[in-house]
Amino acid sequence: MNNTNIIGVYEDEDVLLKAIDKLQENHIKIADVYSPIPIHGVFEKLKLTTRLPYATFIYGAIGTISVFAFLYWTSVVSYPLKFGGKPLNTLSFIIIMFVLTIFVGTLFTFLTYFIREKMYPGKKVTLPVPRTTNDQFAILIEKDQNMSDLEVKKLNELLKKTGAVEIKESE
Amino acid sequence: MEKQLKVGEGFKIIGFVLIAFGLFTVLTGLLTGDHVRTWANLLLNNYYFMSVTIGATFWLAMQAITQSGWSAAYVRIPQAMSNYLIVSFILWAFMFFGLHDLYHWTHHDAVMHDPILLHKEPYLNIPFFTIRYVLFFALWIFLTQRIKKLSLEEDKIGGLTNFNKIEFTSKVYIFVLAITFSLFSIDWLMSLDPHWYSTIYAVKKFVMAFYHGIVVITAIAIILNKLGYLTILTKTHMGDFARYIFALSIIWGYIWLSQYILIWYANIPEETVYYVPRIMEEYKTYFYLELIVNWAFPFLFLMWNRVAKNAWALLFVAVVLMAGQWIELYMSIMPDTADTHNITYIEVGTFLGYFALFAMVIAWSLARIPLVAKNHPYLIESIEHH
Numbered sequence: 001m002n003n004t005n006i007i008g009v010y011e012d013e014d015v016l017l018k019a020i021d022k023l024q025e026n027h028i029k030i031a032d033v034y035s036p037i038p039i040h041g042v043f044e045k046l047k048l049t050t051r052l053p054y055a056t057f058i059y060g061a062i063g064t065i066s067v068f069a070f071l072y073w074t075s076v077v078s079y080p081l082k083f084g085g086k087p088l089n090t091l092s093f094i095i096i097m098f099v100l101t102i103f104v105g106t107l108f109t110f111l112t113y114f115i116r117e118k119m120y121p122g123k124k125v126t127l128p129v130p131r132t133t134n135d136q137f138a139i140l141i142e143k144d145q146n147m148s149d150l151e152v153k154k155l156n157e158l159l160k161k162t163g164a165v166e167i168k169e170s171e
Numbered sequence: 172m173e174k175q176l177k178v179g180e181g182f183k184i185i186g187f188v189l190i191a192f193g194l195f196t197v198l199t200g201l202l203t204g205d206h207v208r209t210w211a212n213l214l215l216n217n218y219y220f221m222s223v224t225i226g227a228t229f230w231l232a233m234q235a236i237t238q239s240g241w242s243a244a245y246v247r248i249p250q251a252m253s254n255y256l257i258v259s260f261i262l263w264a265f266m267f268f269g270l271h272d273l274y275h276w277t278h279h280d281a282v283m284h285d286p287i288l289l290h291k292e293p294y295l296n297i298p299f300f301t302i303r304y305v306l307f308f309a310l311w312i313f314l315t316q317r318i319k320k321l322s323l324e325e326d327k328i329g330g331l332t333n334f335n336k337i338e339f340t341s342k343v344y345i346f347v348l349a350i351t352f353s354l355f356s357i358d359w360l361m362s363l364d365p366h367w368y369s370t371i372y373a374v375k376k377f378v379m380a381f382y383h384g385i386v387v388i389t390a391i392a393i394i395l396n397k398l399g400y401l402t403i404l405t406k407t408h409m410g411d412f413a414r415y416i417f418a419l420s421i422i423w424g425y426i427w428l429s430q431y432i433l434i435w436y437a438n439i440p441e442e443t444v445y446y447v448p449r450i451m452e453e454y455k456t457y458f459y460l461e462l463i464v465n466w467a468f469p470f471l472f473l474m475w476n477r478v479a480k481n482a483w484a485l486l487f488v489a490v491v492l493m494a495g496q497w498i499e500l501y502m503s504i505m506p507d508t509a510d511t512h513n514i515t516y517i518e519v520g521t522f523l524g525y526f527a528l529f530a531m532v533i534a535w536s537l538a539r540i541p542l543v544a545k546n547h548p549y550l551i552e553s554i555e556h557h
Contacts (some may be wrong), residue, residue: 017557040407041557057474084438091435094428 005031006155007128008164010137013039019139019162020045026158032140034132056109063104067097128170143169173542176400178534186531193524200517208509210269212517215500216525217266218359221259222376223496223529225352226384227252228315230415232341232348235318240552241411244403246544248391249384250322251536253315258532260308266359270297273508276365287366295362303358307351314344322544329546352377363507367445369434375426376503382419382465383496389416390489391533393482400542403554406480411556413479416469416488424466449502453512457502464495497522 010016013035020042023030033042075081076088086092114120129138141155159167200209231249234242270277275288276295282288288295318340325333353373361372389412396404434442450458469488478484501518505511544550 053476086436091432094432 004143004169005128006141006143006152006159007168007170008139008141008159008162009129009131009166009168010139010163011135011165012163013037013137015163016137016139017041017045019159019164022162023139023141023158028141028155028158030139031142034127034129034138034140036133036135036137052109052113055112056105059108060101060105063101064097067100067104068093071096139164173401173403176395176534176538176542178531178538182534183531186527189523189527190531191524193520193522193527196517196520196524200521205509205517206269207272208511208517209521210266210272211504211508212521213269214266214273214359214508215497215504216521217259217262218504219496219500219522220255220525220529221263222380223383223387224252224255224259225311225348226380226382227388228256228311228318228384229345229348229381230384230388231318232344235338235341236345238338238549240549241408241556243547243549243553244401244543245388245392245408245553246322246547247537247540247542248388248395250315250319251533251540252387253312253319254536255529255532256308256312256315258528260312263304263308267301274362274365276362291365295365300358303354307355310347310351314340314347318344319540322547323540325546326541326544327546331548334548348377352380360503363504364445367441369430369442369445371426371430371433375423375430378419378423378426379496379499382416382423383492385412385415385419386489386492388412389485390493393486393489395537395542397482403543405556407556408553409482409485410476410480413473413485413488416485416492417473417479420466420469420473424462424470427462427466448506448510454502454506457498457512461495461498461502464491464498468495 008019010019016033016035017039020030020033024045030046033046035042071093072089075090080088082088127133128140129136132138139159143152156167197209197213200206200212227249231246231253233239234246275281276291277297282292293299318337321333321337321340325337356373356376360376361368389409392401392404392412393409395401431446434446448454468491472484472488473479547553
């Protein structure tokens with residue numbers, strides 16, 4: 001399949017945000033935005049959705065419940081040992097439950113993210129613009145197969161007008 | 172740019188009626204023999220609105236020292252709230268008539284026969300207590316009014332001079348608050364039970380003040396926006412306010428647990444005496460309600476991003492959390508003073524009276540100053556905030 005993309009490279013986040021607005025006014029579908037820093041507003045502008053927070057919530061809840069179940073089983077059911085006059089089902093569970101909720105939530109969110117993004121340690125970088133990990137921002141537009149040369153040229157001009165410092169095509 | 176706030180006639184009438192109702196309940200309470208209970212309620216409401224104001228002005232100082240951009244359009248709300256401190260100073264003065272009804276350590280005979288109170292006597296005595304009250308309020312009023320004055324001057328002359336002066340004054344104010352507000356909470360709330368002490372008590376009360384201060388600022392911003400003023404309020408601003416409330420709900424829960432779990436775990440009678448009436452007897456409902464309303468509810472509700480950016484949902488959270496602060500203070504004050512565990516006309520009436528007074532003071536103060544600090548260096552960043 002012929003999957004080339006047109007990429008506009010920007011050097012300032014405010015210019016990038018205005019460029020997104022401009023492109024969307026012209027009904028151009030933006031496939032992705034690359035940025036070295038999280039920018040507020042890009043996510044909403046591109047109307048992206050994610051289910052990752054819900055997954056995190058579920059992992060956290062599973063963490064709380066399973067840690068409580070483990071603590072309850074060890075210190076109440078399996079080996080009930082009274083110390084310091086405290087009840088078996090004790091309040092001090094809360095500290096470990098709190099810590100492990102965060103741990104389980106974070107760890108499994110990372111794992112989910114890695115699996116969904118098909119990432120693994122030692123994977124080769126596949127960035128269209130390598131400097132997007134440093135000081136540049138990039139807008140990626142999918143090039144349609146039946147896009148005429150004139151349309152591509154118009155798109156390039158539009159990107160240049162919005163302040164792109166570099167425009168390139170890549171796979 | 173933003174139009175000037177006008178206080179409506181209906182608002183004034185409702186306000187005066189509620190204040191009259193509050194005054195009526197307080198007088199009835201005092202005349203029908205419910206002395207202790209009425210004084211306890213007055214203390215509760217005095218502390219409630221004073222701490223909300225302190226929390227809001229602390230937020231203002233925080234924005235100044237961190238040079239936050241997003242909040243620059245909202246600095247006038249806490250600045251207007253700071254006027255309430257002057258009213259609060261007068262209202263607290265009446266509390267001195269009720270000292271004997273509330274504070275065990277003010278009784279000379281009791282102190283003389285009590286080694287612990289005798290030991291604390293150099294700090295807990297009425298003259299020094301009064302000096303502290305006057306000094307603390309004088310410092311708060313002076314510093315908050317100075318910040319307000321500098322900000323209003325900035326409107327006229329512009330430039331960075333006033334901005335830098337506000338930043339410096341805010342640093343002083345935060346430093347002063349750390350000491351004075353802690354001691355003020357210890358003086359007026361913790362000394363209700365002079366035998367008991369907790370080293371985290373003042374921290375908890377401070378977090379409560381900060382938490383509910385933000386809640387009130389958010390509520391005022393949204394109400395002004397709904398009334399057609401402060402049109403610059405966007406979803407991202409509300410999201411940031413909601414983030415503040417969300418984060419502080421966790422901090423509040425953390426401090427609550429820090430106090431409770433250490434006392435519970437150490438199980439020393441002189442410390443647990445505080446929680447015995449609160450968790451084992453009639454106050455049980457309030458005990459759990461305090462935790463659910465102030466921590467569990469905002470934590471779970473504001474987790475949802477869509478809710479955190481919805482004006483009506485945030486207003487709902489604000490109303491619930493204002494009730495939450497009332498419950499927290501009720502739990503701090505009532506078991507040591509009136510020992511009543513039901514809510515009657517005295518509780519409702521006093522709160523409504525104070526609430527109306529607080530709302531009117533803020534409305535009038537806001538009406539007297541421009542709603543937006545037009546020469547604030549970060550104003551454009553705040554409006555364009557995304």
